[in-house]
């Protein structure tokens with residue numbers, strides 16, 4: 001049985017009702033598996049359970065993208081088969097790749113563990129290394145059926161330390177005197193000496209300034225300037241990591257004059273961006289964005305450089321200027337990262353939580369995906385279990401219904417990358433379910449964002465479909481979308497059920513991987529929704545991902561309608 005509400009403005013206006021179940025020849029009923037709706041046991045062992053990994057690896061994967069096939073991430077497929085619709089994780093997970101995770105097997109372990117996006121940070125590593133990581137992720141997708149997207153994060157032109165002459169880290173102890181220098185020194189560096197990348201550094205700092213490394217993880221007082229050398233006394237001891245960010249404070253506030261003169265996108269960043277476009281990365285994240293102009297400029301550059309490629313631009317909110325111009329920056333970008341590491345060095349730490357909440361909510365209003373990043377599980381760089389406070393922080397980001405959470409050092413250079421990812425996964429699942437079951441989500445009045453009448457129709461359809469899905473307690477929302485726009489409008493509503501997003505382009509499919517609640521599928525479809533639905537049902541039933549009787553609501557951007565039906 002199907003009922004359809006049509007809001008038709010397009011020429012395709014055929015409403016349809018299924019009076020009898022349609023059984024296409026390929027859908028052999030005995031193949032459809034039952035979903036035992038067993039509770040999700042959110043424990044750290046979930047991910048590492050041999051049965052789950054075995055299930056993922058057993059899934060037959062064919063890399064053919066012919067017109068009859070459907071492609072979905074093998075991890076999601078295994079999750080659906082194991083626990084049913086409600087089990088799928090809505091919050092997406094990003095892992096920064098570094099020396100601890102750049103091997104093919106290590107990348108595969110992260111993919112099995114639920115990594116949706118692999119991030120490479122252009123502050124670290126060589127061009128060859130980044131190219132190798134991108135190739136490995138692509139190979140993993142092609143050979144094993146994952147849909148891991150790649151995000152490139154630019155270095156930006158802020159002031160940072162050098163690479164410690166090859167050392168992994170250096171420990172600064174309380175009271176020690178260290179030299180920060182703009183001299184070009186050969187490695188190995190003299191003891192307690194740090195290179196600084198910005199030539200004006202020694203001129204700009206003043207005796208009495210406070211120098212913050214890595215957003216305040218380690219602090220120094222500037223005690224003496226000798227030409228290019230700046231002598232500093234350590235006041236807050238800690239670990240110095242290669243190329244860590246440096247900021248300096250005077251009379252209790254950040255010294256920003258000089259930073260304001262540096263371009264957001266440096267000449268090295270432009271070369272990295274060219275590299276990213278050539279390698280076909282899915283997202284480019286821009287560090288230290290100050291205004292919407294730089295994002296608009298980059299977007300037109302990307303469009304001119306690559307008419308047929310689809311690179312999304314993520315603006316990182318990590319400076320005072322970006323907070324001042326927040327709304328314009330969000331509107332100009334394809335997504336936002338709350339980069340709490342550097343943000344916490346520019347505003348007082350106690351203001352970071354309210355800034356995070358404001359950014360997450362505004363992104364949802366403006367329909368842009370938002371990532372919460374940095375120090376989510378910092379202690380897991382060294383230890384196999386998180387602190388309770390870290391779990392509470394992750395829970396809060398999930399409760400705010402951010403689109404994605406990101407691991408930095410935990411996955412790049414930590415000792416327990418898989419365990420850290422597993423914690424993000426199990427905490428996300430548990431908190432999502434808790435809030436769904438208790439219906440505790442504060443409802444958010446979503447303002448109209450459409451810029452045309454056609455867009456308004458799409459928006460109204462998605463808002464209504466999501467509301468109906470909650471009220472009717474449907475199993476899944478289906479959206480057929482060429483650009484991904486209708487899928488993101490559904491995601492914006494944060495409905496109770498998962499959203500199966502069918503799209504024709506592999507690039508759109510990977511891009512949708514960043515958005516809350518979307519399960520992106522690649523599927524060739526036509527303008528004929530009836531045949532699209534029947535074919536999808538047949539393909540998904542054959543894969544054991546849905547079964548007869550499941551209740552589904554379908555929308556599409558070809559035929560502007562809402563259809564409610566049971567899977568035949």
Ligand SMILES: Nc1ncnc2c1ncn2[C@@H]1O[C@H](COP(=O)(O)OP(=O)(O)OP(=O)(O)O)[C@@H](O)[C@H]1O
Nearest residue numbers: 096097098099121123124125241242408409412413
């Ligand atoms: N490709 C890499 N090679 C070596 N070390 C890396 C690499 N990527 C990350 N790391 C290590 O992991 C740490 C955390 O990574 P992350 O990407 O969050 O960087 P970050 O330096 O803190 O700066 P950003 O503000 O750009 O995120 C880094 O400080 C660095 O020590």
Ligand SMILES: CC(=O)C(=O)O
Nearest residue numbers: 339340341342373374
């Ligand atoms: C991720 C990042 O750049 C930061 O937290 O500063």
Ligand SMILES: [K+]
Nearest residue numbers: 153154155287
């Ligand atoms: K960066």
Ligand SMILES: [Mg+2]
Nearest residue numbers: 318339341342
């Ligand atoms: Mg940063």
